[in-house]
Amino acid sequence: MNINPYHEHRQLLIMVTRACQLDCVYCQFDRTRPAMTKDTLRKAVDLLMTARHPEVKIQFFGGEPLLRMDLVMEGVSYARAAAKRAGKTVGFIVTTNTFALTDALRAKLDAVGVVWILSFDGDADTQDDQRPLRTGGTKFGSAFEQIGKIARSGAPYLVNMTVTPEHADDTERNALRLLDAGVGAISFGSRMGTDWTDECAVAYFRGIRSFLEEARRRGIKPFVLNPVGRDEPMIVSPTPNVDTDGTVYTGSVIPSLEKLLPSVVPIVRLGRLEEMTEFEQLRVDRAELWRRMREAVRGTPEQAVVESGLRMGQLSNAFFDRMVERGLCPGPAVPLVPAPEETADA
Numbered sequence: 001m002n003i004n005p006y007h008e009h010r011q012l013l014i015m016v017t018r019a020c021q022l023d024c025v026y027c028q029f030d031r032t033r034p035a036m037t038k039d040t041l042r043k044a045v046d047l048l049m050t051a052r053h054p055e056v057k058i059q060f061f062g063g064e065p066l067l068r069m070d071l072v073m074e075g076v077s078y079a080r081a082a083a084k085r086a087g088k089t090v091g092f093i094v095t096t097n098t099f100a101l102t103d104a105l106r107a108k109l110d111a112v113g114v115v116w117i118l119s120f121d122g123d124a125d126t127q128d129d130q131r132p133l134r135t136g137g138t139k140f141g142s143a144f145e146q147i148g149k150i151a152r153s154g155a156p157y158l159v160n161m162t163v164t165p166e167h168a169d170d171t172e173r174n175a176l177r178l179l180d181a182g183v184g185a186i187s188f189g190s191r192m193g194t195d196w197t198d199e200c201a202v203a204y205f206r207g208i209r210s211f212l213e214e215a216r217r218r219g220i221k222p223f224v225l226n227p228v229g230r231d232e233p234m235i236v237s238p239t240p241n242v243d244t245d246g247t248v249y250t251g252s253v254i255p256s257l258e259k260l261l262p263s264v265v266p267i268v269r270l271g272r273l274e275e276m277t278e279f280e281q282l283r284v285d286r287a288e289l290w291r292r293m294r295e296a297v298r299g300t301p302e303q304a305v306v307e308s309g310l311r312m313g314q315l316s317n318a319f320f321d322r323m324v325e326r327g328l329c330p331g332p333a334v335p336l337v338p339a340p341e342e343t344a345d346a
């Protein structure tokens, strides 16, 4: 799976649009703002080309980026030319909720050689409950069919399954539904923006373990990103993200939770594209970010949500270490970032 460990600092998320056809229960995102302009898109690509790494990656992100295929394809062609001038190679990742996917669109992006990140939460009951269409009704069947087609096509992909506390007991069933459709590469994410109880957290991790054990019984060892990507806690993700208006953030979580965590937005805001001359300026000290985020929300209503996100990330790291030790999923590529209180000088 062609996903970079966080420490490599060579990947830029570009949010081409905030618009989306869904209304996910966990989305705390203003989806009404205008899409990115081509000028901003080009500036974002130019900044990435100043990265030290010779192989850079662009992750198209939203909202739903496939609603603005014109911007995605503009980004691809501009980045290829810019990479050639800079003596680099550039790869592309598309994160999609799959609802706009068609055979023709898939073929077009496969021809580009994209890595697919498909956000999909499992079976029809869970998916329709957590991720209703904004216009009502369901398109589960056609979206799920596209996931199966990608999984069987040989294209690089990953299904990102978000689990909410309300559906924590369904974790195993939902992951097996994906496995039954041919999905062999998966990433598990506990819903952020909520306060997980111990009971729900236990149900979530127990469900993943049962899924991995059942896969082993079937003779399948799925690729699981969590112990390899090392991006937990996601709430302090260090992958830079350019918003539609040219604001640069670290990670994509806070724009997604901007309505819920207004105190945290300034902490993860790195500046404006026009202020940046080097991609290195976007590199963050993750432990310091963690410390500042905690400080910003102390004593506010946001504190419980932030602490829960950090705790679930830590629990996830410890859990997947055990799964790797037991041979249930592949091992880590890089060491974990320590929590601030565990560092020598914190």
Ligand code: SF4
Residues within 6 Å of the ligand: 020, 021, 022, 023, 024, 026, 027, 028, 029, 062, 063, 064, 097, 131
């Ligand atoms: S979480 Fe993503 S897919 Fe869901 S409504 Fe928000 S932008 Fe759309």
